[in-house]
Amino acid sequence: xxxxxxxxxxxxxxxxxxxxxxxxxxxxxxxxxxxxxxxxxxxxxxxxxxxxxxxxxxxxxxxxxxxxxxxxxxxxxxxxxxxxxxxxxxxxxxxxxxxxxxxxxxxxxxxxxxxxxxxxxxxxxxxxxxxxxxxxxxxxxxxxxxxxxxxxxxxxxxxx
Amino acid sequence: xxxxxxxxxxxxxxxxxxxxxxxxxxxxxxxxxxxxxxxxxxxxxxxxxxxxxxxxxxxxxxxxxxxxxxxxxxxxxxxxxxxxxxxxxxxxxxxxxxxxxxxxxxxxxxxxxxxxxxxxxxxxxxxxxxxxxxxxxxxxxxxxxxxxxxxxxxxxxxxxxxxxxxxxxxxxxxxxxxxxxxxxxxxxxxxxxxxxxxxxxxxxxxxxxxxxxxxxxxxxxxxxxxxxxxxxxxxxxxxxxxxxxxxxxxxxxxxxxxxxxxxxxxxxxxx
Numbered sequence: 078x079x080x081x082x083x084x085x086x087x088x089x090x091x092x093x094x095x096x097x098x099x100x101x102x103x104x105x106x107x108x109x110x111x112x113x114x115x116x117x118x119x120x121x122x123x124x125x126x127x128x129x130x131x132x133x134x135x136x137x138x139x140x141x142x143x144x145x146x147x148x149x150x151x152x153x154x155x156x157x158x159x160x161x162x163x164x165x166x167x168x169x170x171x172x173x174x175x176x177x178x179x180x181x182x183x184x185x186x187x188x189x190x191x192x193x194x195x196x197x198x199x200x201x202x203x204x205x206x207x208x209x210x211x212x213x214x215x216x217x218x219x220x221x222x223x224x225x226x227x228x229x230x231x232x233x234x235x236x237x
Numbered sequence: 238x239x240x241x242x243x244x245x246x247x248x249x250x251x252x253x254x255x256x257x258x259x260x261x262x263x264x265x266x267x268x269x270x271x272x273x274x275x276x277x278x279x280x281x282x283x284x285x286x287x288x289x290x291x292x293x294x295x296x297x298x299x300x301x302x303x304x305x306x307x308x309x310x311x312x313x314x315x316x317x318x319x320x321x322x323x324x325x326x327x328x329x330x331x332x333x334x335x336x337x338x339x340x341x342x343x344x345x346x347x348x349x350x351x352x353x354x355x356x357x358x359x360x361x362x363x364x365x366x367x368x369x370x371x372x373x374x375x376x377x378x379x380x381x382x383x384x385x386x387x388x389x390x391x392x393x394x395x396x397x398x399x400x401x402x403x404x405x406x407x408x409x410x411x412x413x414x415x416x417x418x419x420x421x422x423x424x425x426x427x428x429x430x431x432x433x434x435x436x437x438x439x440x441x442x443x444x445x446x447x448x449x450x451x452x453x454x455x456x457x458x459x460x461x462x463x464x465x466x467x468x469x470x471x472x473x474x475x476x477x478x479x480x481x482x483x484x485x486x487x488x489x490x491x492x493x494x495x496x497x498x499x500x501x502x503x504x505x506x507x508x
Contacts, residue, residue, distance in 0.1 A: 081295070081397065083295075086398040087401050087405075090398055090399045090401075093298075093301050094301075094366065094402060094403070096305060096309075097305040097362060097366060098358070100305075100312060101309075104315070105316065105361075106338060106357075106361045109335060110338060110342070112320065112323050113335060
């Protein structure tokens with residue numbers, strides 16, 4: 078054969094390579110590929126779990142945000158309600174205070190009138206007492222004057 | 238610095254002595270025929286080795302068997318000692334092993350990545366065999382010929398029989414993959430490439446043989462046996478091993494991809 082081609086040796090090479098290929102497949106290629114696939118699966122599972130966690134977290138976050146928004150609305154409503162109530166309370170208290178002030182003023186006016194009247198009466202009484210005292214003193218100190226007065230008053234009544 | 242100079246002087250002295258001795262001693266006459274050496278490298282008709290006393294075979298067959306035995310023992314040791322200790326965070330050796338497997342597997346251009354396929358396994362085995370087989374000649378394992386001479390075992394694929402075997406196996410792998418994945422279309426597509434086994438065989442044989450011839454030529458002359466073998470012997474062989482493994486695996490992957498491609502259905506013509 079040209080180039081020393083020998084079919085028997087080709088078959089021997091073929092046999093040799095087949096044994097080698099089979100051996101390498103079972104001893105090296107398959108175990109390494111299996112391990113790599115296993116590792117890939119492991120990391121894929123971790124990745125899936127992480128993705129699932131991320132989705133759950135996003136859902137929780139969305140729910141929390143919704144709750145927060147609802148609570149914010151509620152707070153705003155409550156704040157507005159409280160503000161109205163405060164305003165109403167303020168108005169009520171102001172009205173009451175005004176009424177009280179008016180009442181106090183009226184009472185004070187009445188008291189002042191009473192006190193003024195009482196003071197006038199007291200003054201009149203004092204004046205009368207002072208006058209009586211003065212007259213009494215005059216009578217005690219000079220009896221004729223009283224008699225003269227009485228005589229004069231009697232004669233005038235007779236004349237009349 | 239002084240020690241470096243001393244070492245350099247000693248090294249230069251040894252080199253000079255060896256150089257002088259080489260020219261003084263000369264080379265034996267009967268091995269000096271470069272034409273015979275070249276012819277034997279191509280045809281393997283002079284130096285033949287007995288295969289367990291059954292048959293005289295080319296030295297490359299013995300090389301192929303030795304390489305296979307070494308590879309299988311190494312694979313067995315790795316399987317027993319290393320693979321059970323694989324961890325999800327790989328160490329250096331595990332990483333190297335995974336890189337080799339995934340790189341060669343990736344060469345197969347398998348359509349379902351991650352799945353173990355016949356072609357992927359074939360490409361892995363062929364790549365490892367070609368690479369290690371080519372590097373094998375670097376070690377210069379000795380064998381005794383039937384004529385009683387001692388020769389260094391060559392790379393397995395520098396023998397035309399081994400190259401034909403690889404070419405045919407590659408073709409069969411492509412054919413098998415084509416039939417399995419694309420049925421009749423794959424079968425026809427592979428048959429169209431009928432010249433593939435010949436071209437693959439002789440490409441591999443030519444490439445490996447040229448490397449062998451250059452190395453043989455360089456080692457044949459004493460004057461060329463200094464410094465040059467470092468480049469020719471080691472660098473060429475390393476590069477050669479890498480390139481040949483890459484070329485064959487890439488070709489197998491490419492043709493496999495081509496023949497397993499399903500034909501696009503032609504759009505129906507409007508009547």
